[in-house]
Amino acid sequence: MDDLRELYQTTILDHNKSPRNFRELEDANRRAEGYNPLCGDKLTVTLLVDADDRVEDVGFVGSGCAISTASASIMTEFAKGKSRAEIEETFERFHELLTGSPSEPAEAPELGKLAVFAGVREYPLRVKCATLAWHALKAALENREEMTLVKTE
Amino acid sequence: MSVASLDVESVRRDFPILSHCMRGQPLVYLDSASSAQKPRAVLDAMDELYTQGYANVHRGLYELAEWATSHYEGVRDKVARFIGAADPREIVFVRNVTEGINLVAHSFVRERLGSGDEILISAMEHHANIVPWQILCEQAGAQLRVAPIDDRGEILVEEFEKLLSPRTRLVALAHVSNVLGTVNPIRELIALAREREIPILIDGAQGVPHLPVDVQELGCDFYGFTGHKLFGPTGVGVIWGRLPLLDAMPPYQSGGDMIESVRFEKTTFAPPPHKFEAGTPNIAGVIGLGAAIDYVNGLGIRNIAAWEHGLLEYATEALESIGKLRIYGKAKNKAAVLSFALDGVHPHDIGTVLDQEGVAIRAGHHCAQPLMERFGVSAMARASLSIYNTRDDVDRLVRALHKTLELFG
Ligand SMILES: Cc1ncc(COP(=O)(O)O)c(C=O)c1O
Numbered sequence: 001m002d003d004l005r006e007l008y009q010t011t012i013l014d015h016n017k018s019p020r021n022f023r024e025l026e027d028a029n030r031r032a033e034g035y036n037p038l039c040g041d042k043l044t045v046t047l048l049v050d051a052d053d054r055v056e057d058v059g060f061v062g063s064g065c066a067i068s069t070a071s072a073s074i075m076t077e078f079a080k081g082k083s084r085a086e087i088e089e090t091f092e093r094f095h096e097l098l099t100g101s102p103s104e105p106a107e108a109p110e111l112g113k114l115a116v117f118a119g120v121r122e123y124p125l126r127v128k129c130a131t132l133a134w135h136a137l138k139a140a141l142e143n144r145e146e147m148t149l150v151k152t153e
Numbered sequence: 154m155s156v157a158s159l160d161v162e163s164v165r166r167d168f169p170i171l172s173h174c175m176r177g178q179p180l181v182y183l184d185s186a187s188s189a190q191k192p193r194a195v196l197d198a199m200d201e202l203y204t205q206g207y208a209n210v211h212r213g214l215y216e217l218a219e220w221a222t223s224h225y226e227g228v229r230d231k232v233a234r235f236i237g238a239a240d241p242r243e244i245v246f247v248r249n250v251t252e253g254i255n256l257v258a259h260s261f262v263r264e265r266l267g268s269g270d271e272i273l274i275s276a277m278e279h280h281a282n283i284v285p286w287q288i289l290c291e292q293a294g295a296q297l298r299v300a301p302i303d304d305r306g307e308i309l310v311e312e313f314e315k316l317l318s319p320r321t322r323l324v325a326l327a328h329v330s331n332v333l334g335t336v337n338p339i340r341e342l343i344a345l346a347r348e349r350e351i352p353i354l355i356d357g358a359q360g361v362p363h364l365p366v367d368v369q370e371l372g373c374d375f376y377g378f379t380g381h382k383l384f385g386p387t388g389v390g391v392i393w394g395r396l397p398l399l400d401a402m403p404p405y406q407s408g409g410d411m412i413e414s415v416r417f418e419k420t421t422f423a424p425p426p427h428k429f430e431a432g433t434p435n436i437a438g439v440i441g442l443g444a445a446i447d448y449v450n451g452l453g454i455r456n457i458a459a460w461e462h463g464l465l466e467y468a469t470e471a472l473e474s475i476g477k478l479r480i481y482g483k484a485k486n487k488a489a490v491l492s493f494a495l496d497g498v499h500p501h502d503i504g505t506v507l508d509q510e511g512v513a514i515r516a517g518h519h520c521a522q523p524l525m526e527r528f529g530v531s532a533m534a535r536a537s538l539s540i541y542n543t544r545d546d547v548d549r550l551v552r553a554l555h556k557t558l559e560l561f562g
Contacts, residue, residue, distance in 0.1 A: 003176075003509055004505075004506060004509050004560060007505070008502075008560060008561075013560070013561065016561075017497075038517070039501060039516075039517050039518065039531075039532055040517065040518040040522060040525065040531045040532055041501075041531060041532070042531070063499075063531055064499065065499035065500075065501035065502050066498075066499060066502045066561070067501075067502070069499075123505060126501070126505065129501065
């Protein structure tokens with residue numbers, strides 16, 4: 001059970017049960033759908049960004065496992081008020097945290113709450129779950145098109 | 154007949170992998186519907202081929218080549234007997250059932266399918282028995298029709314019958330559903346198609362490992378299965394077809410081994426089955442498949458079916474005793490496959506917790522997304538039971554599911 005608690009931290013379980021910003025923004029000016037072809041999980045991220053690509057509001061809807069739901073939820077909390085550059089930078093760090101070698105200590109103070117996902121590095125098959133929402137967010141920021149289908153790596 | 158007897162402890166000793174651990178715990182392998190584990194006899198047969206009798210088949214004039222060829226062709230005879238084919242020439246070796254279905258799509262259905270024609274499948278098909286037909290239909294301007302199923306997971310026979318039309322050029326059905334475990338009443342469904350002279354293909358990927366199959370008695374036109382689900386190696390499968398049909402069909406792939414004579418002006422093809430086996434085949438795979446069939450015959454397919462049935466009943470009751478668990482697939486006639494959901498826990502999370510407990514199950518869409526949609530979910534968890542599984546395995550599954558609920562509760 002201990003190993004599982006490493007993966008399914010209390011924060012993750014909490015966000016899975018009651019995801020934050022779980023809605024579609026009515027006034028969204030960006031949106032993207034993240035789709036994981038491996039498992040069929042889908043989620044949609046909607047954004048309201050200002051003229052400088054700063055995220056004013058963000059929501060997500062969809063269904064997925066605890067890791068992908070909690071990751072999307074915590075991501076929306078993080079992304080609010082952030083610039084596109086800050087988000088992309090953090091996503092890169094986050095990705096490094098998830099794919100780092102399990103033998104190295106997973107220290108990422110700069111990631112704050114996002115660091116609860118460090119346990120995922122022990123489960124390479126689950127990395128995609130944790131990054132699905134981020135891929136969708138990134139696509140939404142990059143793309144002005146209404147819909148972007150994102151396949152995770 | 155004697156009472157079903159399968160000495161499961163002795164069976165377990167035949168499978169070297171079962172003495173290994175997963176995540177530090179004795180392995181409970183409940184994913185045989187995805188791919189079955191291999192008995193020592195299969196590994197030995199392949200090893201023996203490579204160490205003692207290996208050469209290319211259908212070519213060499215020396216003893217080794219003769220040995221390899223006769224063993225390779227011997228497996229064809231064995232497969233023919235195993236599924237009740239009238240003639241070993243009706244047995245075509247392919248990579249897997251997916252390739253077998255594609256062969257029939259390409260060489261049999263394509264030229265018969267015109268604009269406005271139809272192909273009929275069911276709502277519980279594996280992607281392998283959907284996508285090739287979908288592509289053919291798109292190319293021909295034909296329609297893919299889907300026979301519906303009820304909430305228990307049984308094909309609605311009346312609806313199926315209504316969907317058989319003068320435009321139906323092929324019916325393609327799973328013998329046994331890989332998700333719901335439903336054993337389809339294919340004898341009855343085949344008869345309905347044949348009354349109307351509609352050719353019918355059966356995807357036997359999940360049939361052959363669990364049930365006695367006699368293709369002549371069934372009356373279908375094509376029957377396919379895949380070796381790796383039958384305790385054989387990966388990379389080998391079988392498509393059986395009636396000889397007159399195979400005879401009339403154009404080749405699927407072309408090259409060496411499938412010709413009678415080649416001149417630059419014109420090539421004539423070998424008769425079936427070789428017409429459909431272009432290039433050097435998976436010789437070791439075929440040899441391994443032969444050993445797998447011997448293994449299954451040694452246990453007795455009826456004993457296997459009886460053992461699995463007893464286990465299925467035990468497991469169904471055990472899973473149903475878990476509150477918050479819902480089983481998908483409650484057909485009256487069912488193979489040992491249990492798909493389920495736990496309230497509030499995504500199947501992937503179930504899979505991860507069970508993995509940690511040493512229990513291997515499948516979680517996902519099981520290559521049957523339209524079926525997932527039919528039941529309104531994006532994924533299911535699935536435990537499939539085989540000859541080497543025990544009540545103990547089921548108990549460990551149940552304990553691990555309780556842990557899952559504890560964690561996510
Ligand atoms: C019913 C059914 N059909 C087809 C297949 C495809 O088998 P293969 O991948 O060996 O071609 C499977 C295996 O997953 C199956 O369960």
